[in-house]
Amino acid sequence: MSEPAVLFEVENGVATITLNQPEQMNALSKAIIEGLKSSLARIKEDPEIRAVVLTGSGRAFCAGGDIKEFPGDGNNAAISRDYMKFGLPFMADLAQLEKPVVAAVDGYAVGAGFSIAIAADFVLASENSTFAMSFNKIGLVPDLGGLYHLPRLVGMARAKELAMTGRSITGAEAKECGLVLDVLPKEQLLVKARELAERLANSATQALGLTKHILSRSYELSLEQVLREEAMVQAIAFSTDDHKEGVKSFFEKRKPSFSGS
Template sequence: MTTTQPVLLQNLNNAVLTLSLNRPERLNAANDELLHALTNALKRAEADAAVRVVVITGAGRGFCAGQDLAEVQAGGAQTNFSEHLRRTYIPLIGAIRGLLKPVITAVNGVAAGAGASLALSGDIRLWSENASLVEVFSNIALVPDAGSTWFLPRLVGASRAFELMAFAEKVNAEMGLKMGLCEQVFSAETFAADVQAYAERLASRPLNALSLTKQALNFAQGNSLDAALDFEAVLQQRAGDHPEHAEGLRAFAEKRKPEFGKL
């Protein structure tokens, strides 16, 4: 157990919930306590109507240095990796992708191993100029996990993903932006403020429509065009029946900015 309580620092500001991984002395290397706390915090965010956007970032100079191997291997040489993943990372990544609110991963420093998977799992990825990402698994003869084999090739292509994984090649912020691993890179000095401002802009958008959009994108990743078209039609009806749509139409007619956050 860590001495710091809670493991995650939580702050709600203008409908934006910021969750900070809080093991800065270990570059936020993940242990069971941190992983379970983050998963539980995401579940609470889902149920909290005051939360419209969730930001995941790291305390100190790192985002997440990956799994704390000392904890996983505490039981001896015969580590049950499968059981550990099913108990920790699989529920966490599922909570992020299933959360019906936008999730921003704000990568303030190194994201390595499972920390790279976490960095890639957001709906939007914002990086500090000091950020870096490395699929470090092959350095210890392990397979990328926690979703990296799903996220990374969809962003950079299968061959480039394999190369990054095979050589554990570090990607800096400039490279990450060019490769499409992040949507924005901000100055390290103003990173927290820039992320907050970006998240607040996102929070002002129509939450129901964004939730349905996230569902549509998740569905389209594993289905045919015909199935995606049908699913879009179902979701479009839900969007059209929601008060957000009526507010959008009123605002358009009145030539003003829609106030989705007040609905």
């Protein structure tokens, strides 16, 4: 019996999603997309899961779309559109998940793999990681939200350069660009990713989700709109058990014990 295309495990409030078709360098097959959809649905509904690590097995995080599954000869736009629509929901779920997501990138994150990685809240990369918006090399346009997240992370000029040339960059250059939070030795990558995820999982996760909700839209909102939304979500945060615990622990001069409620 073959292993599932996506592995899923939960420990200490952190769900680890592992793309698990290493022989295909975790190219974005329908099986992987289905695994991501079901994993994200479970995470969304399970209050015991409070943070996420997303990674890949073998020598790639994700080597882009699975060319073997591309839609026919491309001459039927309706078929091509349906092919794209199949993969879109999981990207919206990933980007909008009101729980922190840490991508641990080892090896190649190219094409769709690049887009998936930068949809996470934090990207940690190994020293041998490679990032590339390689779509133009097969005559395609960056997708899966790459054209949304990339300019927000690196600015428009660098986004155009990376998207239009398809140039490969190392993890170190990705960190310089602002794509990657930190670059680590391979053997430390998952350890540090889980440490970060556990630290986030042990914090006031409802407040984190509300913070993420506004930050992800802040480029589209005016200052006045942000101020109004901050006031609305702060009213929600004031009502949480975690806020009450935070205030209580402050006066008791101890570390807070947040429950995520």
